[in-house]
Amino acid sequence: MLAAVGQPVPNTEHAVSVSLPSWKATVGYEEGEEWVVSKMRTGYPRFFIHLSIQELQNEVLKLHGRVAEAVMLFPTIAVANRCEKFLHDRVDGLAPESVRVLVLAPVINKNKGRSVETVSSGLACVFFPKEYFSTAKQVWQHSGDGISSRRGEFCLKALRDGFLKPVSFSPTKPKSEDVYTKGPRRYQRPTSQNGIVPALTANPEPTPTQDETLEIEGKDYFQFVEERFGRNLNAKLASQAKLAIRRRISGCLTDDSDLDQALANSPSNCDSRHVGLKDHDVYLFPTGMSAIFNTHRILRANAAAKGMEPRKSICFGFPYVDTLKILEKWGHGVQFYGFGSSACLDDLERRLESGERYLALFCEFPSNPLLNSPDLLRIRTLADKYGFAVVVDETVGNFINTDVLSHADVAVSSLTKVFSGDSNVMGGSAVLNPQTKMYAELKQTLESEYEDNYWAEDAVFMERNSRDFRARIARINTNAEAIAARLQACPSVKTVYYPKNSPSRANYEACRNRDGGYGGLLSVSFQHPEQAVTFFDQLECQKGPSLGTNFTLACPYTILAHYLELEWTSSWGVEPDLVRISVGLEEAEDLTARFERALKAAESAVPLHGQGGQ
Template sequence: MAEALLPHVESSLVHVGEFPGGVGAPEPTFLPEDESHGQIRERVADLVMRACVKDYEKAVAADDVFLYQTGMAAITRLQEAIGALRKDGPTVVFGAVFHSTYHLFEEGEGGIRHYGKADESDVDDFEKYLEEGGACAYVFTEFPSNPILADKYGFFLVVDDTVASFANIDLLAVADVLVTSLTKSFSGYADVMAGSLVLNPNKGGYPALKEAVSSRFRNEFFAADASHLLSNHADYLSRCAIHNRNAAALAAYFHSAAEDPASPISRVWYPPYSPGSGNLQAFLRKPTEDFAAPGYGCLLSVELGTVAQAAAFYDALNFFQGPHLGAHLTICMPYNFMVYGKDSPEVHAAYGLKPQQIRISVGLEDQEVLLQRCAEAVRKMADTA
């Protein structure tokens, strides 16, 4: 957007005054939409209803999809909308979530109540909290926890499905709202940002949520970004199939290495090797001709015995480095160490986010090349750590 505006600065930039504290400032005009916005909404709605695990009474329509300039923008606007409906109680978070999401809730008016392990004992503790009259604005998780509680106590269940993505999982049976960073696998090429909310018309809270979100919605997603995102998305399903295969192959390699007592590899965090992986099976979409093998997405974490070993492995790993996921190139990062290393690391390590983990987001490279690079990094680590 800045690039598009720059040529017009000299000819059309007008000083409209100064407004300390925003008092008296003119109302913002926001951004116009074009046909790309509508096509993306239709595409998201189609993907959500594709190869579902069950038949639903109502289909998600294009006007149930709301587009934003980033995934975090989508979460922020949803937080504002739900806050208008439910003014009391914290946001309850199950499991590990994106650090910016965590801080958004932490800084919110109701604060955060976090169940990091997201196991049965955490669910029991949460139910006890509710039974004793504890308030809850809504539950946010990056995978559904216990939808029965949501029905019983009447809170909204919001699920971030970014990692597994629309191609692989169907969450309409449990989620009131799906939050997705379209920046990731949906785009696939790491050169445009966007986010979406999908409201589930099969849930009792849908009318109130639809009104709260739609009445506040103003387009902030620039048309040229929407057009570019739509172009990137053309090969989405074929890319997701490669992501699934590559990640599964690397996970199998690291799991095999971890079974050797002499190996510095402790474990790999990726289904079916992670605790609770069995819960994912019920939400995998049905195989189709154009997507024969729904899987678990592009992201895995490799856990080493020590931080020193993790550092040596990371230094030897011949992948691009950074925090992104879902791109066409494989990217790695000591995510937990960098994000939580100075922010109560022991708290996050207690539910699995240990500093000696290296996060890998697989790309579209040849599977054998990726396996060879990982094996080479393990060998080099053994020589230096």
């Protein structure tokens, strides 16, 4: 049944998508219309702060905030410091003392004779004037490094039960990218240590370190964790879940058995991705965008450690919105090749031959939403010759269908999508290619820069969801190919964007695995905008953001992702009436019938402005 406006999709507390079941509802959401916004129970987690996290923010503000402040919550001090720096960089004249970071850490009693191998989480709270909330929210959205809804629930209960307390830290050297090397010296104020300032409360509480003992109302932290999770979720289980995910991504774990059996039967290195990959070359992140953001950050840190001059990055092909925003807002700028064509590579090669140098090239394979595939073989040749890194987002194609890692220094992915499928948990990965020239230095930089911020409970859900990943891919490939063919045959359809139909198909085929298909994502435009609206409204499937779900999910992509820049997207070939479809696991006959009915309705839609339509 189609979910109502603002309801979670699927109907679960930690759903990744939200129902916007009509074109009108999507526009209403983008314009902030009350009839839509008032019904929003959830949203895509990087854009909509989950209600449990909002409740946690209010609790933190009540306990530790000042008048007219807002707060943004992160898992560690390093992440919070990046938010603090972003605020100072982006807001002119922001007073040094108006942004502060408070760390709340779990108080663990170590004198109970019990193992400390238990789940724990602190919070790094960034307080700032509330009028700058939209600026701080950019860090949450673009970096993907905010806390997850499950972590938020856990921390809210811990805070209310007295197990999260302000802590003092000894001075430590910040990570390279956290040193304030840009902007006014006002950031380097003597009243803080690494961005941490003491808590300000009406009645300051003691600030125990993590080694201190504190009894809270006759209950210890271990009892608290067991009450929250039961006795099964401990640090060991979370660690095993993460190891299983890394082995599944490396290609070494292929069966869908229970965790212990799967790990026992899977090696750490099976070379199934043909580059000598080991599970320790796979790094996990809380979101796919976090994997991209932190890969960019680590590449910059690596360049700084080598004493390289500041360099731009390259965004090759029209990407999902936040990738370009990251490259624009952090670092030293971006060279954008929105068409991602061979002519773009010709221009890039001319620039390189003339002496221009770049930090890295970021691309998607294939791209979202136009499903174009860049020429990775030629990109790899240029990268080797001129010394830039290649970062390929393999989310849409996925490593079952395509081999991009052989041509990349780093392959990143949103595990939230088809790797999980259930649309109830976020996650991301970055995979280093051991065969590239940069491997050793990137590995060394990661040793000092990487933080495992993937929340234990999220990892457990992700591991369980991904067990049947390979089997799901085969069925989704088949369904999507059939739907693409049916759309292509409809006279009302102008263009079907799909790797098999794309002008860049040869590039896709050059990287397609022997038994790989073309993925589950496609986009479609119609002869007239009214036909697109009618098709979308009549299509009998869930409607909302995200992709790679086990159920078919559609959205008016350009409206949802680029509503305030439609003219700009049109200049890169992304039409305002584009409908993006993520094909799911439904029975093929039933799914095809749904599309038939929607297409029939679209064919009878009457253009409002004559035959010109657009």
